[in-house]
Amino acid sequence: MELTINNVRPQYIADTGHSEIWGRTLSMMSPHHLHVVAPSGSGKTSFIHFVYGIRTDYSGTILIDGKDISKMGFEEKALLRQKRISIIFQDLKLFPGQSALDNIEIKRKLSPFHDRDAIAKMATRLGIADKLSQKTVTCSYGEQQRIAIIRALMQPFELLLLDEPFSHLDEDNRMKAMELIYEECEKRKAMMLLADLKKLSFLESEKSLRL
Template identity: 35%
Template sequence: MLLEIDDVTKTYAGASRPVLRGVSLTLAAGQTLALTGESGSGKSTLLHLAGALDRFDGGEIHLSGQPLSGLDDAGRAALRRSHVALVFQQFNLIPSLSVAQNLAFHARLAGRPDRDWIARLTERLGLAELTLRYPEQLSGGQQQRVAIGRALAARPALLLADEPTGNLDETASTAVMDLMLELVRESGTALFLVTHSQAIARRLDRHLHLAGGRVV
């Protein structure tokens, strides 16, 4: 099992109640999983915990067999670089880098630059004519395609996506989701996606719902 979340709890400082109350789920290598829930239900919190971006209070999370609770900050950063990629609602591209440079950025950090794969991603994402442009010269849909390509360039074991089409109109959203699902399956990457859209959730292999701090 690639990702195992076992009875995880999380309470933020100053909060009157926990945001997560014993959440458990699993995600196999190459599988796609959608998590839905109301705003404030803890979806993004759980996603961040799964990617070793934050610490949980109780329970355990295993990523590629590695328990996260025993890792220091350096160990968590190393695990993220080697196993995890992220796509957020905000595109988070590096404004001083061109499209081509943004696409190659994470693969270089992970020590897995693959020119052929990046070229294939560039073509499949419809970015071949845009490689010399900078993020400010792109539409929202184009920027999100660059963000997806950058995330997949290192062929991560796990892609975490937090409302990846939330800033796009319906047409662009459908096109971006089509491409992301195709490329995730082609690369063998597992996808853990947070979304408010039931239509998007139904397109993934599994769909769970978070309410009251628990998976229901």
């Protein structure tokens, strides 16, 4: 997959200042990783949502393999989200009334990359194996974050979008989660686009851009 960000500026930000992304052209190919760093309110979530195709309030173009994502139809976008782009939302977007396992299964059954057993294995690695049967609304935010991570890793993808995915995890759990994400990206030879408040210590060697 090739992702091209071409002169993109959010309509609601008048001055994009010294951003290395807004108003610039950049291109990413599998299996590149890009770390977007910016303080709160500078548009990290907007940027991730623009790339995922759920918001179009920007100027410029975002191209997936040369195709403008804002011009894709509903079914085309659905297919893209099933097979090619996966995401971990900042606000997680879990079904609160469903168990952790059901939340993950809802995604896995849509386009399975792993079998059902993989869920338990990943949950064990991330320390939430005992939470799988629990309703997500009763889980802590950190636990929900790990459920959302496992859910995002259940499908095939060529691009993984992460929007502050470890904000409620301690350093140890961050490391475990990051290792798992790296392994899964490696398996798929996928790109990774991670947005966070500051550069994470274990991503020192990755390319990073300021928003």
